[in-house]
Amino acid sequence: MSEKRIEELQALLAGSNRVGQIRAALDLVNVGDQQAENILISALGNSNEHSRACAAMALGKMGSVRALPRLEKLLQGNTFAHFFRERSPEVRQTIAFVLSQIGQPSSVAALKYAAQNDESEAVRIEAKAALERYTITSK
Secondary structure, three states: OOHHHHHHHHHHHHOOOHHHHHHHHHHHHHHOOHHHHHHHHHHOOOOOHHHHHHHHHHHHHHOOOOOHHHHHHHHHOOOOOOOOOOOOHHHHHHHHHHHHHHOOHHHHHHHHHHHHHOOOHHHHHHHHHHHHHHHHHOO
16 A cells, blocks of 8 residues: 555544544555554544544454553553543443453453443443453453
């Protein structure tokens, strides 16, 4: 894929058009190379909540093990405070789903933390469901 098209996808993902964000995220999944993965990981810091959720879902579809440390930190924050934690409950809920989709043992601690401590009931429910999915698939 051309550098110009990659830049267009990156701009679409960062933009405010929801359909454009979804399309860009899916196109980046289809590209599937390290540059596309880097763009998606970087997009986890975008100002737009829907853009961050699309990036997380795309990373899950890619099975991005490289994104796990960032996703885990966004779900849990650091252990002393909620520094580095994703501010949107909807995006944290998406991240919990994505962590189970990628299915690596390193994610279990972040999911357990979220299942027990997240102030959002929706995040706690999704983290618990993610742990159940992880348990089923790891057998």
